[in-house]
Amino acid sequence: MxxxxxxxxxxxxxxxxxxxxxxxxxxxxYTDPALFEKEIEQIFEKCWVFLCHESQVEKHGDYFWTxxxxxxxxxxxxxxxxxxxxxxxxxxxxxxxxxFRRGNAKTLTCRFHGWTYKCDGGCIGVKNEEEGTDKSHxxxxxxxxxxxxxxxxxxxxxPDVPSLEDWLGATKPWIDLxxxxxxxxxxxxxxxxxxxxxxxxxxxxxxxxxGYHVSTVHRxxxxxxxxxxxxxxxxxxxxxxxxxxxxxxxTGSYDLGxxxxxxWAQHTTxxxxxxxxxxxxxxxxxxxxxxxxxxxxGRNLYxxxxxxxxxxxxxxxxxxxxxxxxxxxxxVYCIAPKGESDTARAxxxxxxxxxxxxxxxxxxDDIAALEDTHEGSLARxxxxxxxxxxxGTFTKGADDEAKAxxxxxxxxxxxxxxxxxxxxxxRQWIKMMKGEAS
Amino acid sequence: MDGFAGTDTDVLIxxxxxxxxxxxxxxxYLDDEIFEAExxxxFEANWQFLCHESQVKKPGDYFATxxxxxxxxxxxxxxxxxxxxxxxxxxxxxxxxxTKQGNAKTLTCRFHGWTYKCDGACIRIKEEESGYGVGFDRSVxxxxxxxxxxxxxxxxxxxxxADVEPLxxxxxxxxxxxxxxxxxxxxxLEVLPGSQTxxxxxxxxxxxxxxxxxxxxxxVHRIFANTVRKREQREGYEGMMKTEVGRLAKKVRNGCYxxxxxxxxxxxxxxxxxxxxxxxxxxxxxxxHPEGKVNWMLRRGRNLIVYPSLMINDFAATQIxxxxxxxxxxxxxxxxxxxxxxxxREARYxxxxxxxxxxxxxxxxxxDDVMALEAxxxxxxxxxxxxxxxxxxxxxxxxxxxxxAEEGGFNPETSNDSWDHETLYYSFYRQWEKQVKGL
Numbered sequence: 001m002x003x004x005x006x007x008x009x010x011x012x013x014x015x016x017x018x019x020x021x022x023x024x025x026x027x028x029x030y031t032d033p034a035l036f037e038k039e040i041e042q043i044f045e046k047c048w049v050f051l052c053h054e055s056q057v058e059k060h061g062d063y064f065w066t067x068x069x070x071x072x073x074x075x076x077x078x079x080x081x082x083x084x085x086x087x088x089x090x091x092x093x094x095x096x097x098x099x100f101r102r103g104n105a106k107t108l109t110c111r112f113h114g115w116t117y118k119c120d121g122g123c124i125g126v127k128n129e130e131e132g133t134d135k136s137h138x139x140x141x142x143x144x145x146x147x148x149x150x151x152x153x154x155x156x157x158x159p160d161v162p163s164l165e166d167w168l169g170a171t172k173p174w175i176d177l178x179x180x181x182x183x184x185x186x187x188x189x190x191x192x193x194x195x196x197x198x199x200x201x202x203x204x205x206x207x208x209x210x211g212y213h214v215s216t217v218h219r220x221x222x223x224x225x226x227x228x229x230x231x232x233x234x235x236x237x238x239x240x241x242x243x244x245x246x247x248x249x250x251t252g253s254y255d256l257g258x259x260x261x262x263x264w265a266q267h268t269t270x271x272x273x274x275x276x277x278x279x280x281x282x283x284x285x286x287x288x289x290x291x292x293x294x295x296x297x298g299r300n301l302y303x304x305x306x307x308x309x310x311x312x313x314x315x316x317x318x319x320x321x322x323x324x325x326x327x328x329x330x331x332v333y334c335i336a337p338k339g340e341s342d343t344a345r346a347x348x349x350x351x352x353x354x355x356x357x358x359x360x361x362x363x364x365d366d367i368a369a370l371e372d373t374h375e376g377s378l379a380r381x382x383x384x385x386x387x388x389x390x391x392g393t394f395t396k397g398a399d400d401e402a403k404a405x406x407x408x409x410x411x412x413x414x415x416x417x418x419x420x421x422x423x424x425x426x427r428q429w430i431k432m433m434k435g436e437a438s
Numbered sequence: 439m440d441g442f443a444g445t446d447t448d449v450l451i452x453x454x455x456x457x458x459x460x461x462x463x464x465x466x467y468l469d470d471e472i473f474e475a476e477x478x479x480x481f482e483a484n485w486q487f488l489c490h491e492s493q494v495k496k497p498g499d500y501f502a503t504x505x506x507x508x509x510x511x512x513x514x515x516x517x518x519x520x521x522x523x524x525x526x527x528x529x530x531x532x533x534x535x536x537t538k539q540g541n542a543k544t545l546t547c548r549f550h551g552w553t554y555k556c557d558g559a560c561i562r563i564k565e566e567e568s569g570y571g572v573g574f575d576r577s578v579x580x581x582x583x584x585x586x587x588x589x590x591x592x593x594x595x596x597x598x599x600a601d602v603e604p605l606x607x608x609x610x611x612x613x614x615x616x617x618x619x620x621x622x623x624x625x626x627l628e629v630l631p632g633s634q635t636x637x638x639x640x641x642x643x644x645x646x647x648x649x650x651x652x653x654x655x656x657x658v659h660r661i662f663a664n665t666v667r668k669r670e671q672r673e674g675y676e677g678m679m680k681t682e683v684g685r686l687a688k689k690v691r692n693g694c695y696x697x698x699x700x701x702x703x704x705x706x707x708x709x710x711x712x713x714x715x716x717x718x719x720x721x722x723x724x725x726x727h728p729e730g731k732v733n734w735m736l737r738r739g740r741n742l743i744v745y746p747s748l749m750i751n752d753f754a755a756t757q758i759x760x761x762x763x764x765x766x767x768x769x770x771x772x773x774x775x776x777x778x779x780x781x782x783r784e785a786r787y788x789x790x791x792x793x794x795x796x797x798x799x800x801x802x803x804x805x806d807d808v809m810a811l812e813a814x815x816x817x818x819x820x821x822x823x824x825x826x827x828x829x830x831x832x833x834x835x836x837x838x839x840x841x842x843a844e845e846g847g848f849n850p851e852t853s854n855d856s857w858d859h860e861t862l863y864y865s866f867y868r869q870w871e872k873q874v875k876g877l
Contacts (some may be wrong), residue, residue, distance in 0.1 A: 027531050216551035216564065369549040372533040376526030379508045380482075381598055382582045385530045389569035417565050 007034040014430045015384065016423065021391050023423050024384040027377040030200035035433075036325035043305055043432045044069030045157045048167045050307035050319060051075050051085065053335065054151040055187040061106045061119060065098040067321050068157055073143055074098050075153060076119055085146045085155045086121050091138035150179040151186060152309075170256040173407040174301045177293050178311055180286060181275055182337030188317065189334040189349065195358045197367050199374035201306075201320045201328040205425065207366055208308035208318065209261045209300050211251055211416025212389065217369050221362040225354070237347035239272040240313050240354060251416035252401060254409040259304030259428030263416040264297040264401075265312075274314075274344035274351075275337070289404040304428055309335075314352035326374060332356050332363075387426070390418025441876025442475035451871045452825065453864070458832055460860070461825040462867055464818035467641035472874060473766040479873045480746055481506030482598050485608045487748035487760060488512050488522060490776065491592040492628040498543045498556060502535040504762055505598050510584055511535050512594060513556055522587045522596045523558050528579035554581055591620035592627055612701035614848035615742040618735045619752055621727065622716055623778030629758065630775040630790070636799040637770055638808050640815030642747055642763040645771065646866070648807055649749040649759065650704045650741050652692060652857025653830065658810050662803040666795065678788040681754050681795060682713045682739075692857040695843065695850035700745030700869035704857040705738045705842075706753075715755075715785035715792075719778070730845035738842075745869060750776075755793035767815065773797055828867075831859025 013026045013035075029035060045068065052064040057077045065074040065088055072088035074097070088096050095112040099105075107124065109116045116125030121140035126133060144159035152175060154164055161167065168175070179186055197204065207213065225240045234240075251265040270276060275294060282291045293299070298312035308318040315336060321329040334352045336345060355362040377385070390413050399412035413420045431437040444450075450472075452461045466472055482505060489501040494514045502511040502525055509525035511534070525533050532549040536542075544561065546553045553562035558581035566574055585600030593616055595605055606613065620627055638645055648654065666681045675681075692706035711717055716736055723732045734740070739753035749759040756777060762770040775793045777786060796803040818826070831854050840853035854861045871877075 027526075030531075212550050212564070212569075216547075217549060369532060373531050373549060375509055376531035376533045379510070379524035379526040379531070379582075381508065381584075382524040382526045382528070382531070386528070386579075392571055415568055417569060 007032050010430065010434055013433075014426045016427065016430075018391060018423065021388060023387045023391060023419070023426075025387060025426055026383055027380070027385055028383075029429075030202060030374060030377045031325055033325045036200075036322070038433055040069045040322065042435060043429070044322065045071070046161075046432060047158070047305065048145070048147075048154045048156050048161055048164060049305065050303060051146075051153045051155045053186065053188050053317060053333070054083075054148055054153060055185075056102060056333075057083065057153075059104065061104045062102075063098055063105060063108075064102050065096070065100070066319070068143070068155060069322065071157065072096060073155065075146070075155070076121075078119055083146060083148070083153060084119075084121060085143045086140040087143065089141075090115055091123060091140060092126075097140075150175050167258060168303065169258055169260070170254075170407045170409055171260045171262070171301060171303055173405055174256075174262055174299065175309065177290065177299065177405075178309060178315065178335070180290065181278065181282070181294060182339050183285075184338035186335050187338050189336055189345075192331055192333045193357050193359075194329060194331045195367070196323070197328050197330060197370055198326060199328065199370040200325055200377075201322040202425075202429075203370045203373055204318075204320050204328060204330060205302055205305070205308075206422060207370060208310070209253065209263045209302045209421060211253065211263045211265065212419070213366075213369065214416075217365045218362050220365065221355070224361055237272055237274060237276070237343060238350065239269065240351055251414075252399070253413045253416045253418055253421045254402065255411040255421045255424030256407070257410045257424060259425050261302045261421040261425055262299060263421070264293075264299045265416055267296050267298055270295050272347075274340060274348040277341055277344050278337070289406070293405055302425075304425070310356075313355050314348050316352065316356050318356075387419040387422045390415055390420050394418065394420040441479060442469075442472050442874050444471075444875075450874070451867045453868065453871075455832060455864070458829060460828045460832065460864060460867075462828065463824055464826050465821070466870075467644060467815060467818045467826075468766055470766050473763070475874045475876070476763065476870075477506045479876055480870070481763065482508060483602075483873070484599070484746075485586075485595045485597045485602060485605055486746075487744060488587075488594045488596045490627070490629045490758060490774070491520075491589055491594055492626070492779075493539060493774075494520065494594075496541065498541045499539075500535055500542060500545075501539050502533070502537075503760075505584070505596060506763070508598060509533060510596065510598075512587070512596070513558075515556055520587055520589070520594060521556075521558060522584045523581040524584060524598075526582075527552055528560060528581060529563075534581075552579070558583055591616050593620070608699070609744065610699045610701060611695075611697040611848045611850055612699075612703075612742060612744050614734075614846055615697075615703055615740060616744075616750065618731070618740065618846075619750055619756065619776070621731075622719065622723070622735055623780050624722075624726070625778065625780035627776055628779045630777055633772055633774050634798050634800075635770060635772040636808070637764075637768060638811050639768060640811040641766055641818075642761045642769040643870075644811045644814055645761045645769050646743055646747055646749075647863065648811055649751070650694065650702050650743050650862060652694065652704045652706065653860070654807075654810065655857075658806045659803050662796070662806065665802060678713055678715050678717060678785060679791070680713045681792055682708060682710070693840065693842065694854050694857050694859055694862040695848075696852045696862045696865045697848070698851040698865050700866045701743060702862040702866055703740055703742045704862065705734075705740045706857055708737055708739055711737050715781060715789040716778070718782055718785050730847065733842075734846045743866070745866065751797070754796045755789045757793065757797050759797075771799075828860040828863050831856060831861050834859065835861040 008028050015024045049068045051066050056064050057075050060079050062077045063074050073085055074088045075085045090110040092115050095110050097108040107116050107118055114127040117140055118124050123135040123138040143155050145156040147164040229239055249266040253263040301309045306320050310316040317333045317335050319331045354360050395412040410424055411420050450463050486505045488503055493501050494512050497514050497516045499514045500511050511525045512522045527547040529552050532547050534545040544553050544555055551564035555561050560576045560579040584596050584598050586597040588605040690707040690709045694704045742750045747761040751757040758774045758776050760772045764770055795801050835852050835854050851865050852861055
């Protein structure tokens with residue numbers, strides 16, 4: 001024991017001995033700057049990364065600026081309705097080209113020296129151009145791959161990745177559960193919230209699908225909401241289902257492969273959910289198992305490495321951006337079925353604010369817990385974080401619930417308190433860190 | 439133990455007193471790799487000050503701090519003993535102490551609700567059976583105690599490594615100076631409520647140097663002295679309410695000691711002694727201690743550095759100051775006022791006001807120190823001006839104790855007859871170099 005802060009060998013970071021009841025992760029994975037640099041190169045710049053939702057770039061000229069790892073990129077809707085994605089840097093001197101996070105522009109003109117680019121990335125204006133300049137030399141750099149699944153847009157800097165559908169694998173039926181809620185699909189509701197957490201990005205990845213913390217971290221949320229609702233002002237769709245937080249309902253968790261994970265919990269009062277108004281239509285259009293999953297099971301889905309899709313009290317896209325080993329930026333967007341009633345939309349938004357906004361009553365507690373966890377991870381001589389809850393009771397492959405919906409997880413647990421799903425996260429992580437997979 | 443790699447020809451400390459040279463390469467304040475080696479080989483491998491016993495008085499009292507970069511907390515046990523633990527839940531590492539300082543017989547993790555007893559035992563796992571089965575052995579998740587905890591006259595130290603020399607050996611000659619403070623009252627010392635924490639945009643070693651640098655006083659604190667003198671004339675401050683500004687400006691006898699093992703101290707005669715809050719206890723002290731010791735406790739102000747980063751100050755007021763290295767370029771400083779538990783209200787009042795005047799970041803002296811330290815750190819980036827000089831007073835340095843050291847019954851490595859001199863830093867940098875290089 002020497003209090004070492006020397007970067008440990010990769011092979012020593014994930015202690016994966018499930019047969020012996022052990023799965024634990026060296027806390028250096030959260031704190032070590034050298035490992036962080038490697039994550040940017042080996043993970044964020046090597047695989048599919050979530051960029052935005054198609055409804056955020058609906059019309060010709062709509063653009064959306066985000067990051068892949070630390071590289072700024074933007075998605076731009078083309079004249080023919082297709083999408084392209086470019087490195088967000090002027091070919092001249094690298095200035096960011098998009099004036100806003102999100103907007104509409106048929107051409108983009110650099111604020112610095114006035115060069116102009118068309119929607120398709122073609123360089124069409126060089127200020128005080130010398131005669132005979134071949135401007136196409138300065139066309140913008142498109143990223144290697146861009147694709148979308150059911151409106152969710154992903155990109156990759158690395159051309160050598162599997163097809164998006166193969167990559168998403170078992171998460172697809174989970175994404176579908178959100179998309180089929182309206183015949184017209186989903187839309188992101190205007191507005192977003194971006195905040196910084198002084199902690200490693202993987203802590204948020206874990207937290208988004210960690211059922212075990214809910215009854216501790218969100219106890220105060222549950223009590224506050226029950227007290228508020230007992231005053232009688234909140235009825236029907238305005239009610240938040242605080243009962244679930246205290247536990248005692250059927251729950252489950254899945255390792256979906258490729259580092260993807262999901263948890264669910266049974267709603268005790270599904271009739272307070274905004275989607276309840278669509279019950280009859282859903283029952284007509286969809287398979288019974290889908291209807292059951294949509295109406296009765298609150299769900300959090302994590303798609304490796306940078307996005308969480310949540311459908312619990314409200315519906316949310318949560319995007320994580322790694323800033324440094326000890327800091328991440330998180331952006332949240334409310335996503336909703338197009339065409340829902342005003343009452344349902346109002347209920348959805350109020351519940352979004354209550355739980356998911358940093359200004360709300362739940363996410364703020366998560367942040368405090370994550371920051372405390374990052375800080376504690378600096379105690380190098382208490383080396384391991386434990387992921388062995390439920391290691392003796394999980395099912396390899398699909399359980400009955402998974403079979404009913406029709407997806408094939410790597411492992412199923414009949415409890416969202418369990419930690420077997422994280423084995424998939426850290427196996428994917430270590431594989432990519434070692435350069436063994438993309 | 440890995441040391442700073444550098445290159446074979448790297449001279450960090452140019453230690454040639456025979457040639458009249460002692461200087462340090464200013465990269466020691468800037469280099470990230472050296473900083474890593476300091477954390478690993480100095481802070482996380484040796485005794486570090488944690489807190490004062492009065493901050494964890496009753497069973498259940500805890501105090502959260504850091505050893506190097508690792509969070510730890512001290513917890514007072516039911517039997518009155520102290521234990522110290524790494525401050526990280528065994529499950530997923532969350533910090534366990536809800537506040538910096540408080541009282542809790544058990545600590546429950548805010549994240550997943552695991553509970554630990556005062557003695558570190560894991561006594562509750564939320565939903566244990568459904569997660570780990572019946573008859574699970576929770577003791578595998580007991581908290582990790584740090585390698586060693588011990589206290590000397592109320593000052594509590596800890597080490598992450600178990601394999602360290604006994605605390606008293608580590609403290610060496612600094613023990614006498616801790617006693618000069620701790621023995622001021624039969625009732626003991628107490629840390630007063632309240633503290634202040636501030637950041638210095640500079641390397642921690644500069645703060646350590648500054649704490650025992652008499653030479654800067656008449657420059658950096660000239661304005662403090664002038665301001666306080668004017669205020670006291672105008673508002674008629676008397677007795678112990680007066681700040682002893684004479685010392686800052688005019689000649690009184692002073693000196694410095696290299697206490698060995700990296701510990702060091704400066705001192706100056708109090709003039710007049712009556713301005714010290716302790717002066718009310720003069721008769722009691724005379725009855726309880728030899729005259730030489732009383733001279734050191736009452737008649738000489740002292741700044742002590744216990745290697746590497748604890749300052750105990752007994753000049754205008756009394757203070758514990760802790761330098762916590764954050765990075766090569768940043769230091770977090772926390773200060774506490776320390777006082778004899780049974781002093782009069784009048785003495786306590788005077789002590790606090792003088793503490794505020796001088797030691798607080800919002801006061802009139804420390805703010806000037808912080809400016810000087812940040813300017814020094816910035817100047818160190820001028821790499822073509824390579825060396826920080828420490829040879830002032832080399833010609834008047836004497837090996838072993840001088841007359842006043844003998845009176846105090848301690849045995850320094852070297853003595854020097856002016857607190858302006860820089861010979862006290864030698865064992866600090868020798869010890870530092872040895873440890874940073876992993877020798």
